[in-house]
Amino acid sequence: MTVAVASPTSSTTARFSPRWLSDRLGGLVLHVVVIGLTVAWMVPTIGLLITSFRQSADISNSGWWTALSPPFKFTLDNYSQMFAASNLGQSLFNSFMISIPATIIPVTLAAFAAYAFAWMKFPGRDWIFLALVGLLAVPLQLTFIPVTTEFVKLGLTPQHLTAIGLPPFIPLWLAHAGYGLPFSIYLLSNFFRALPSDLFESAEIDGAGTLTVFFRIVLPLSVPAIASLVIFQFLWVWNDLLVALIYVGGVATVAPVTVTLVNLVGSYGQNYQLLTAAAFFSMIVPLVVFLSLQRYFVRGILAGSVKG
Amino acid sequence: MASVTYDHVVKRYTADLTVVKDFNVEIKDKEFMVLVGPSGCGKSTALRMLAGLEAISEGEIRIGDRVVNNVAAKDRDIAMVFQSYALYPHMSVYDNMAFPLQMQHMKKDDIDKRVKNASRILGLDNFLKRKPRALSGGQRQRVALGRAIVRSPKVFLLDEPLSNLDAKLRGQTRIELQKLHRDLQTTFIYVTHDQVEAMTMGDRIAIMNAGILQQVGTPGDIYDHPANLFVAGFIGSPTMNFVPATVDNGTAKASGLEVKLPKPVSAAKGTLGFRPEAVTDRVVEGGPTMKMKVDVVERLGSDQFLYGQVGADQVTARVDPRMSVQPGDTVQLGLDTRGLHFFDAETEKALI
Structure with a gap:
């Protein structure tokens, strides 16, 4: 018996074994899928970016990919026209005036509420939480008419607020806070609940009261969760068109960037090329926000608190 | 520095879930008391009621002369070391230890003095600026101790503080903890499921099972005079031999063993108990003997344990390490009747 039979090796990394092959193939498939998805996701954005640097005549005559081959005919016309055509400075200011409070208010409220839901005992806690989670399923559009009616009744319209000397953005702050709270509370209370109860x-034995525990232990440990929530909420408010259009509608002095940009395009879709430039311009702020907060996304900030 | 009294303490979660039943113990001032028992026996709950982390359903807990049932945890003048250490991960070692003092609004200088003092005792001087995640398991454990020490509490509560350490470190820390107890001259209450920790560290041990206190006593007392079958089986390694026996005219008869009981018992049936070290290769003239069919031989250098059958019963013997025995041999062994126990068949209480 001199026939050598390949004996199954116990080592999982043995070359050319079925296990090795499937590992390799699995890795390969994973990479192909991930890269493929990324590319598919980025193609429209890249197309938009290239289009924003093309002349309007070319845009309507040929696809954006043709611009990638010589002769190159890029131009900044769209950008200069966009700046000339709109009151971007005012709307940028408005966008910040809307987005920053509309981020801070719901995140702050949510942090307090989430702490209560996660670590304090009060009657009906679970039912209230359940109702809150249920609110996640309510479509935004359903709320427009009743909320607008109430806002008008209460005098929360840009015109009236300006007249009495209050910031005209209040209706948007309230609306965005309301729309953002259920998700924010849900996300944060799940995070808080996962903090070790031993802490x-x-x-408690060390003598820390509820507020001390919240500010000195819960908040510092929840920076990653709060940072991601801030990013979510800020991007949602910054990119929002619908809510702004409904509650502060036609008032140009209050309109955020999104509303102004939409108005660049005429009713028949003319000046469409300006929108490409505008879209890229409006992406700058969210990008800065994301890149500056993303380092808080580090996991494992709890490492070392419990267990050896 | 204070005594601690559990007076008919009950912990009930629901009407039919009672985890601590009529618990009565008096822990003396400066005593090192160990609460020991299998997991789920209620020992941690008993400790947590004292800490103020669980409400007391019935009865009273007193620290010194003060009833603490309705005193908030922070006002009980206790400090607790958790199994998980529960260090604040975002604070440095220094801040971790300073935290309880800051909560008492102590002056910065005094806090500094106390923290420095505790870190010197525990050898943490060089780590004060580090975060817990940059420490080893043993160092984290010491920070947790330090956080308790700085408060100079009346009572130290330790909830399985060693179970996250590796075996070698556990042995060391055991000794350090005893030293610490001696230096601090404070009452320690220590919860563990490990009978070796209980035996080596406790001034006294309280053994619990299924929410009921089984016995309180010094380690030697509990080892030599277990109150019932559970205690006898829980304490000691290898465990005590248990052999079912009937009593006839002062003589206990088991399947492979007959022994005259040192004092008369009222029961006719029960369990004969004797520790492995009572079964030896020294056969005393006229004393009880047994024939063991050896299944397993364990040589530990200083000791040699034989596991085998005596009649129909499983018995462990500790014999001279020089005795040459092979599995399958049948050996003649003697029984030292000084360490003989007899447990009632019904109540499982020790009669001898």
């Missing part, structure tokens, strides 16, 4: 008990 809370230890703090």
Whole structure:
């Protein structure tokens, strides 16, 4: 018997074994899928970017990919026209005036509420939480008419607020806070709940009251969760067109960037090329926000608190 | 520095879920008391009621002369070391230890003095600026101790503080903890499921099972005079031999063993108990003997344990390490009747 039979090796990394092959193939498939998805996701954005640097005549005559081959005919016309045509400075200011409070208010409220839902005992806690989660399923559009009616009744319209000397953005702050709260509370309370209970008990014995525990232990440990929530909420408010259009509608002095940009395009879709430039311009702020906060996305900030 | 009294303490979660039943213990001032028992026996709950982390359903807990049932955890003048250490991960070692003092609004200088003092005792001087995640398991454990020490509490509560350490470190820390107890001259209450920790560290041990206190006593007392079958089986390694026996005219008869009981018992049936070290290769003239069919031989260098059958019963013997025995041999062994126990068949209480 001199026939050598390949004996199955116990090593999982043995070359050319079925296991090795499937590992390799699995890795390969994963990479192809991930890269493919990324490319598919980026193609429209890249197309938009290239289009924004093309002349309007070319845009309507040929696809954006033709611009990638010589002769190159890029231009900044769209950008200069866009700046000339719109009052971008005012709307940028408005966007910040809307987005920053409309981020801070719901995130702050949500943090307090989430702490209560996660770590305090009060009657009906689970039912209230359930109702709150249920609110996640309510379509935004359903709320427009009743909320607008109430806002008008209460005098929360840009015109009236300006007349009495209050910021005209209040209706948007309230609306965005309301729309953002259910998700924010849900996300944060899940995060808080995952904090080890030993920390809370230890703090209790150490003599820390509820507020001390919240500010000195819960908040510092929740920076990653809060940072991601801030990014979500800020991007949602910044990119929002519908809510702004409904509650502060036609008032140009209050309109955020999104509303102004939409108005660049005429009713028949003319000046479409300006929108490409405008879209890229309006992406700058969200990009800065994301890139500056993303380092807080580090996991494992809890490492070392419990267990050896 | 204070005594602690559990007076008919009950912990009930629902009408039919009672985890601590009529618990009565008096822990003396400066005593090192160990609460020991299998997991789920209620020992941690008993400790947490004292800490103020669980409400007391019935009865009273007193620290010194003060009833603490309705005193908030922070006002009980206790400090607790958690199994998980529960260090604040975002604070440095220094801040972790300073935290309880800051909560008492102590002056910065005094806080500094106390933290420095505790870190010197525990050898943490060089780590004060580090975050817990940059420490080893043993160092984290010491930070947790430090956080308790700085408060100079009346009572130290330790909830399985060693179970996250590796075996070698556990042995070391055991000794350090005893030293610490001696230096601090404070009452320690220590919860563990490990009978070795209980035996080596406790001034006294309280053994619990299924929410009921089984026995309180010094380690030697509990080892030599277990109150019932559970205690006898829980304490000691290898465990005590248990052999079912009938009693006839002062003599206990088991399947492979007959022994005259040192004092008369009222029961006719029960369990004969004797520790492995009572079964030896020294056969005393006229004393009880047994024939063991050896299944397993364990040589530990200083000891040699034989596991085998005596009649129909499983018995462990500790014999001279020089005795040459092979599995399958049948050996003649003697029984030292000084360490003989007899447990009632019904109540499982020790009669001898």
